[in-house]
Amino acid sequence: MDIGIIGAGAVGLLFAGYLGKRHNVTVYARRKEQREQLEAYGVTVWREGRRGQTDVQAKSLSALDSRHDLVILAVKGYDLDESLFITVPTETPLLFLQNGIGHMDLLKTLPYDTVMAASVEHGALKENEHTVLHKGVGATNIALVRGASGPLQRLLEEKDAAFPFVKEDDYEAMLLRKLFINAIINPLTAIAGCVNGEVASNPYYSALIEQAYGELLHLHPHMEEVISLEDIKRVCMNTAQNRSSMLKDVENGRMTEIESILGELVRKTSPRDMPVMNTLYLLVKGKESAGRMT
Amino acid sequence: MDIGIIGAGAVGLLFAGYLGKRHNVTVYARRKEQREQLEAYGVTVWREGRRGQTDVQAKSLSALDSRHDLVILAVKGYDLDESLFITVPTETPLLFLQNGIGHMDLLKTLPYDTVMAASVEHGALKENEHTVLHKGVGATNIALVRGASGPLQRLLEEKDAAFPFVKEDDYEAMLLRKLFINAIINPLTAIAGCVNGEVASNPYYSALIEQAYGELLHLHPHMEEVISLEDIKRVCMNTAQNRSSMLKDVENGRMTEIESILGELVRKTSPRDMPVMNTLYLLVKGKESAGRMT
Known part of the structure; x- marks a missing residue:
């Protein structure tokens, strides 16, 4: 898939590092310095003392384009805003990674065809602009809020023991x-x-x-x-x-x-x-x- | 008056330091080292960079005797126990300095003729076994719980601006x-x-x-x-x-x-x-x- 990830904090980098191994990943980051480092060095994930490096593209939010098969919202709940992804066409599936239920109303009312929510159980710590420490391997539980299950199935097919996806039926629960x-x-x-x-x-x-x-x-x-x-x-x-x-x-x-x-x-x-x-x-x-x- | 003070923490030492200037004060302290230092050096009160020294007697609780005109309970609320002053005759007036209302029931039911409660507003910090820093001059508000007002009047007569006493009517309030x-x-x-x-x-x-x-x-x-x-x-x-x-x-x-x-x-x-x-x-x-x- 062609995947866009909005947000390059610990969770955004973690997803980019793992998903970038099989997919074409573009990270959308606010700061120019970070984008330059991501373009130059890719994303580095440290886990149990071993490092893995993954090439990614890095762009500014204003360059968010329409070709993605999936857009992942990896910003903190307090930074989540519809204006972040206003240029994404409503056919593009969206996956939300936020904690809490502050975004529940947004999930329900968004005009997008396919919306998914996740509960991320990984432990991640951002080391620098392009490096993340994967401290605890958990799972990414994903539930469909509405729409087509295609992109969700594609994620479930990944068989990476260090970065598993699990399907949930009831996103609210x-x-x-x-x-x-x-x-x-x-x-x-x-x-x-x-x-x-x-x-x-x-x-x-x-x-x-x-x-x-x-x-x-x-x-x-x-x-x-x-x-x-x-x-x-x-x-x-x-x-x-x-x-x-x-x-x-x-x-x-x-x-x-x-x-x-x-x-x-x-x-x-x-x-x-x-x-x-x-x-x-x-x-x-x-x-x-x-x-x-x- | 002949005054016994039970407890040699910051508040006990502060009272000993000020009351010892006009009264015959005995401090009852648990630890032998502290008693020896109090006997040797007296109590030192530092206030606004100036020190005052007051001679006191220091004894162990087992030596608590019956000659006092007033016994002041200067231990913390959690250390307050009737067994502390079991040897004090019921004619002796008692003055309680504890915070809170944990001792309210005790005040009501004690078999002593004269019982007083105080609310101490001074700031005091214990520096060592015989030295206390008088950090903030407040007042000692005293109310009669029951009995004779003689000892209270004697305290009110002290005209020490650095250590004033104020009479309150309602001890519960x-x-x-x-x-x-x-x-x-x-x-x-x-x-x-x-x-x-x-x-x-x-x-x-x-x-x-x-x-x-x-x-x-x-x-x-x-x-x-x-x-x-x-x-x-x-x-x-x-x-x-x-x-x-x-x-x-x-x-x-x-x-x-x-x-x-x-x-x-x-x-x-x-x-x-x-x-x-x-x-x-x-x-x-x-x-x-x-x-x-x-």
Whole structure:
């Protein structure tokens, strides 16, 4: 396939590095320096101490053209905007990689024929403009929101053990499942300043996980069968030594994904119905704004 | 007067340093090394770069005797226990300096004739076993819980501008006022990791101050006239550069006063009625236990 990837952060580079091995990949990056480095060096993926290099093309967003068989949106939720891909014809299939459910309304109302959503479970850390560290091999779960399943089938046919794709049937349940995990673990680790494992093993944080889970379940009762409290604690233990991206963002005074993960939820819901989530939201917003002011 | 002071932390030393100038003061300290240093050097109070030295006697608790005209309890709330002063005759007036309302039940049920409670507004930092830094001159507000006002009058007669006493009429309102301030500012600064001023100026933390105040007011509606939301924000701004004791305790992996300040409240009340306070409580407990485990 001819694939366009919008966004050249950790996830965008990871997809470019793996997909570029079989497909013709163009990365759309905002900054000229990064585009030049991507054109010159390709994308380098480090995994378990070994490096793999993949040639890609790099262009500015204004050069986004109509020939792609698939366009992947790999920007953070807070940078996602329809104007990013306004020049892409509505016949082109789109694949969205964002966390949270902030983009759920957009997915539903877009005029595109084929729309897919993904929940990305890989651990990725951007090292420099063209290098990404593949820290944890997970899967890319993809569900069709609407349209033709052709491009999804093509991705499923890739048999790369280091970069597997898995088909999901219900995109809302898939995104909500990831949301439950992100909405609970990320803010809590960012506020507590600890690794994922500690929020499950510390009895006080664990009590907060339970209360937060109860609040989310109250809002989405059918999710009880999709993700249990034990599932969430298991994710913590499986990634026990990880520092969540939100923790790292707060520590480095960067913008976090709190808006796409919790912003929507707390604004839609009364603080009375989600008091723990609301408190966690305000504490992360407070840390975020303090870090960015200094 | 002949005064016994139980506890030789920052507040105990501060009281010994000032009261020792006019009264015969005995400090009861747990550790032998500290008693030896207090006997040898007296108490040194540093204030605005000047030092004052006061001779005191120092004894172990087992030597607590019956001749005192007043016994001051200057231990932290979590160390307060009736067994501390079991040898003190019930005619001896007692003065309690603890934060919070954890000792409120004790105050009510003690078999002593004269009981007083204080709300201490001084800033004090213990430098070493016999030296305390008097960082902020406030007042010691004292209210009679029951009994004779003689010892209270004697304290009120001290005219030391650096160590003033103020009489309060309603000890419950006095302790609750301090509780409102401590219950909101201390946990929030400890979790946010910031100085007092920032929790009032940061809009997200400020929103949490409001919600926490609302919860406390719901529990103690008559307090609206004793302390307003503006009063609490004013305390933050008046101590803008201060790092709260709870923040310092958390940073140093020490036990905090969270139990005496919030423990009682959250156990007496359903988390549903105090969700923000409950979340702050669990976050401080989590940080505290994580710090003490490492």
